[in-house]
Amino acid sequence: MSLAILDARQWQQVVDLRTGHKIEATDSPLTGTVKGVLARHPFPGDRDPRGNSWVTDTALDLIEQYNPGFAFLTYARQYYSSRYSPLTAAERTEMRDAAFAEVERFSRESGFTTVIVGTGDMTEAATPIDLTGLDGLAVASNWSARYAGLYGLSPRDMDRLTGHPGLERVATREEILELFGGGPENGTRLPEQMAVARLGHYFNTTSLRRLVMLPAPSYFVPVSANLEGVASITDVKNAILARLGREKVAIAFLEGLGCDDFTMPFTACRNGRSWYCYEPGDSQYLALTTGSHRVFEHNGGYRYYLDDIERKPYPFSGYFTALPSGTIGEAYPGRSIAVGNRSMFMHMTTGCDIACECFARNLYNQGLMAVIHRQDKAIGAG
Structure with missing residues (x-):
């Protein structure tokens, strides 16, 4: 059973991720550890200047507590800010540079080899x-x-x-x-x-927010040159797994940044097939983390209201009704974590043992959520 910990600052509740039902059982040592991480790192907000540093700080704390060999990080502040806030070119550049600086800080302080992937360019709406x-x-x-x-x-x-x-x-x-x-x-x-x-x-959708920028059709996205042998985002999973036996590796997913934004050497990798290119979302995350295209199950045109039944499974996981299989976290036998300021995707698309993410809807900050998928891996073991 996967456990979800809801954190609304000074209030926490453990629930069954699949059913959403409260769990009153005594906390395991791992549950207590994750609760402590959440309590120490309240989420500042999607567009708050501290949003990306929250990812780094939370990931470093979780690494100290859990000692994983693989980490999946998402830095999304620049995506939400560009999408919904009128920014000058200088402000966007400053935000981009700050995102790269956070990844560099994470890599330096954690000792992880960090592969950086951009989700694609942005354009005026x-x-x-x-x-x-x-x-x-x-x-x-x-x-x-x-x-x-x-x-x-x-x-x-x-x-x-x-x-x-x-x-x-x-x-x-x-x-x-x-x-x-x-x-x-x-x-x-x-x-x-x-x-x-x-x-x-x-x-046009039912969104309450006015779009300022939106993802441009990005047929290629950047993958930092320290990951070799990749030509498509579906190649990333196996290339990472091949290195995990020799070193600790992290993926840093930088949302809202494409090839034109990258300030380091990179490989331009295919981001879909032919005319179909991924936007930042569930299908792009799954293409990266599973090494396969999941367009049949996850696409922008499905009638999701058909799944909106009274007892919909995974009520805290958006459109998802099942845990995707074949993810990189599931395939890696060692300990793994995911941390990001993008709701739902951390715990549903990475397959990592522990996921910590913001709990925000339409930019309204409702706190944090952590999910523990695996409780059978010892904390702090070598």
């Missing part, structure tokens, strides 16, 4: 795409600005969408299956058609 008024159904997620699912389109809808100035293409389910090598049995969570927005365009 210029033109919204309004898909209301269709005879069919359009589904757009707050996690995706580039993709929207389409269902039950009429001929009139197709006429409206064909040649739409904001759309790059409308791809069918069959085209997506062919692109990623799937069969009909793999298409149950794919939309009937998928609308793909052009650069600078985005789909």
